[in-house]
Amino acid sequence: MTVKQRCLSELTQLWRSPWQLAMVSYIPLISMLCLWWLFSAGLPRQLPVAVVDQDNSQVSRMLTRNLQANSVISPQSYANLATAEADMRQAKVYALVVFPVGMNKDLITANKPLIDIRYNSQFLLVGKLLSSQIQLSLGNGLVTLGAKKLLLSGTHSESLAASLSPVTSQTTALFNRNNNYVGFLVPPVLIALWQILSVFVFMNSLNAELKPAEGKPKLAADFWQSVIAKVLVLTPIMLVHGSFILVWLYLYLALPIAGSMGLLLIAQLAMLIILWVIACFIFLIIREKASCISICTALFAPAFAFMGITFPVNDMPLLAQWWRLIMPSSHYIDSHVGIVSYGEALPQLLTQLGSYWIFLPLIPLIFIFSRFAVERSSIEPEGGQ
Amino acid sequence: MTLWQLMWRDLKSILSDKDLVLTIFGAVLFYSVLYPLPYLHQVPTEQNIVVVDHDHSSLSRRVIRHADASAKIRVQAVLPSVDEAQLWITSGEAHGLLVIPEGFRRNLLLGKGATLSYGGDASYFLIYSAVVEGLVSAGMDASKQIQMVGLLARGQTAAQVEKSLDSITINSVPAFNPSLGYTPYVVPGLFLLILHQTMLIGICILGASQWRKSGYWQSVSPLLLVSARVLTFSSIYAVLATFYLGYCYYFYDVSVLATISEVSLFMLPFILATAALGTAISSLFVRRDLPTQFFLLISMPILFVAGFVWPLALIPEPLVLLSQIIPAVPAISGMLNLNQMGSGWLAVLPQWLQLWALFVVFSGLALVGIKYRQQQSLANRHLTE
Structure with missing residues (x-):
């Protein structure tokens, strides 16, 4: 043949x-x-995050709005911690942010309030992403608070940006630019x-x-x-x-x-x-x-x-x-x-x-x-x- | 033939078949070692990066030292230009770069602010996130240092400085998988899938090798045969499941939150439904070499649609709905909720009931399938006679 x-x-x-x-x-x-x-979704978007606002102040709402503005995060309001925790355990939300009672008051009276973040690291990919994105969004919100404080203490508005964060960073994802x-x-x-x-x-x-x-x-x-x-x-x-x-x-x-x-x-x-x-x-x-x-x-x-x-x-x-x-x-x-x-x-x-x-x-x-x-x-x- | 005798015959034909023993016992043992093998070191550490230092100042050197001190990165070399850094990255010797601009220290001391540039190879996401996390924390550290020096110079006390630098503490803690390790992330879902797939393959190979030969399977009622087959495989897999969920979870540091009775109760309908599904599908196969191919090809889609690798919210709805008929999908999500995230029994009740419903449906299909096979072999015998 x-x-x-x-x-x-x-x-x-x-x-x-x-x-x-x-x-x-x-x-x-x-x-x-x-x-x-x-x-095919490609980019993780609008992942549900539980927000338990025990402070109900202007600051906590401003921070929630900051979370809302992040495309990865979709904040869900919870009235109490217990239901948020239960939903977290069932993976209905992938992370949990708690604004403590008296956060605004602590900020004004120069005490250090503590914002708790818990992220679901059993789903490692989502958890890690949310952890960094939540911190980024909250950090952005806190910068405006810091700016107010500096202005009140007499810092010139020109030097505000530099004294808030002297070192800015520019992060580039090489080769796969939008992750x-x-x-x-x-x-x-x-x-x-x-x-x-x-x-x-x-x-x-x-x-x-x-x-x-x-x-x-x-x-x-x-x-x-x-x-x-x-x-x-x-x-x-x-x-x-x-x-x-x-x-x-x-x-x-x-x-x-x-x-x-x-x-x-x-x-x-x-x-x-x-x-x-x-x-x-x-x-x-x-x-x-x-x-x-x-x-x-x-x-x-x-x-x-x-x-x-x-x-x-x-x-x-x-x-x-x-x-x-x-x-x-x-x-x-x-x-x-x-x-x-x-x-x-x-x-x-x-x-x-x-x-x-x-x-x-x-x-x-x-x-x-x-x-x-x-x-x-x-x-x-x-x-x- | 009684049920016990039939189960005994089934068990004997499983153990006397080299391929079946290999598929059921060999594969389960082999994969329990092989699949988690790449992930044994859990977290990527000490990723190589290169630094392009245009400043050559005491501060730039400190930033480099701090970056190197981070557990996540190792500074491989300090290079004179970005072009050279690109060569290092494309040759795979480094996965990230840090660029310190010219006049970095001078600008900071003058209060003008400066920008650090980070780049990471986003072809590998875990490397990218390690590199960026390491570099960002090193950069933040340098920034804090500068701010502190500035504030101290302006006459604030050390206590005041600390407060104005960190006005809020952000306490971000991973829940459920506290080490952020890779085996606790992959193993729970993957091992359930391995049990599921090997059981399906095993039952189908057993069926495929019997249908064309006459044997004990022809002389009993379909109901008896289906019950015997489901019970035989369920008993074998109950033993294998204790090895996976008991010893392997412990060995691979998987966090375990449910009690043993809850886990057994949840595994029961999963194993039964899988065995019934296997018996139903086995009536479709007559060639012994096909089941392995078929089930291996669908195992990757099942793994990804189960929702722990890629968030369920981002998977197209039709795929999610379609996947609900596969016992592994509700089993993996229910088991993760129950055992790894400690949701409690009530929260996984829907999945548990779903698995029982699948068991009932597949048992019905298995009866139909077995009946068809028996009738066909009978017809063939008449033809040959």
Whole structure:
């Protein structure tokens, strides 16, 4: 059979298996769009915060208005602490601000009142964000109080700003300027999904080569030719899905991208090829349908946690840093961030792709295992004659 | 066959199937170690930043020292220009920068005010927030120092100075997850999802391997088979759940606020509903290698829609409503409220009842599904005869 015929037979196989067909057509599309839709709000806005105003003074209301003005915070008034606390425990509000009794009086009489803030750190992301935003808003409100005080004590209005906060700060979020969660979280999530999809599609296709037999089945003598055909057929198909992620995020949603999308495609191609190598390795050792899939699941299901986007790599334990390297997605995501954020060019990308070297020892191993697994029928009949 | 005998047969066929043992016991144990592995160090500390010091004064050096003293950041280098800092950041050697402008100290002493610029790599949010928190506190510290010197010079007493610098104390404290650690944040929800998914996969693999063969499952009534299967898997998972919710929560420093009886009472409908759902879906599978693929693909959306990673208020309403039919979703939110935030039993009663309702509905579906499978195998037998 020529390569073309083999590829055609791969395609007909794909067409005849409903699950495989679904895995290369609508399942990736639906799941990718669903995951994006989940995070599509992008920026956390209007998160409910309980405000318990026990002071009911002009100052406490001014501070509440300041909270209201912050786009992240949506203050909810509570008459007493008990109900606010109960709602906090049910995650109906994510933080709690208490203005104490006599806050205004304490301020006027030069006592130091205490504003209590509790934020829900069980929902770490929301909690941390609210903690900093509430402090920022309250801080802004308190500055006006401080200004009044300084003016009363005879400070000149010209020097007011400098004596209130001599050092002002300007904070810039580099590369993802508005702290958009779509740009931050969605690419690694989708890449993790894409990796799982790709490895399943390839593994299913390899599994189709298994003929039912006693014990560990042998593979047909032309196994490697059909693997080449599978690579030739499945690589472009999965690459289309990979590029769909890129097109959706960086062209349709127009998220900022510093480098070129062509380089990202090269990185995706490299990731797919390494993924095929790993899949072949697992398949040759196991040669059992369900077990092959289980091993792939065990390996690649936690890919997202190990990518190092949500939790920095250099703060992971050493074992996790090593485990991370056996997943192609972690190598890819480094290049992805490099290209999208830092605008890496081809030479840097190529050096990064060099990090795949740890998978090279798999190739001689695959060769050795294939000698055991593949039937040598094409030679034996000749010897028999 | 009595219920006990049937449960015994089910248990035997689970334990004699290598893939099932791997999926149920192997995966649960393996993931209990693997998933939290990257997060074991809990909080990102000592993130590398670079400083561009245009001032070279005693004060600028103090700011740098204070920044370095912060637990969150480490000053990697002091560079002459911003361009060079950019190189450090794009090569990944630093994740943030601090720019001290020229004339920083002079302007402050003249009472003109000065601006410190902070930048953090927002491709990684946790790193960004660590860098910014560290730098802002160092900057505030310098600002306070200057203000204090100024006020003292104007003849105020130290006690007065302290009061006018901090007229209000803001006491911001995290609730529920006091260390702001990453494992107490991820583990409770994730582990429930792992239990849920592995149980579904297990039941479906068991079903898929039985439907095409004749066996004990054909000779009993659907009601008996469904009850036996649900009870067998529920008992196994009751044991595994005690390991996860008991030992693992303790090991990973998850805060635990509910009593053991409350947790058991809440887990009961969750495990039963999941087992019933599994039995219902298992009647759809006839290939043993498909359940793993299907459930792994939907596990990521379930994890994110459960509402502890990304706030529920920001997830599109249709997705939230749709997700309510998955037992893991009400279970995770209820369990977080009950056990991690201590909301008390009454607050999670709706979720508890919802889980019971799901159990009833899925049991009905499971009966229909099993009946269909039994009839079909009967029809096939007639055909072959």
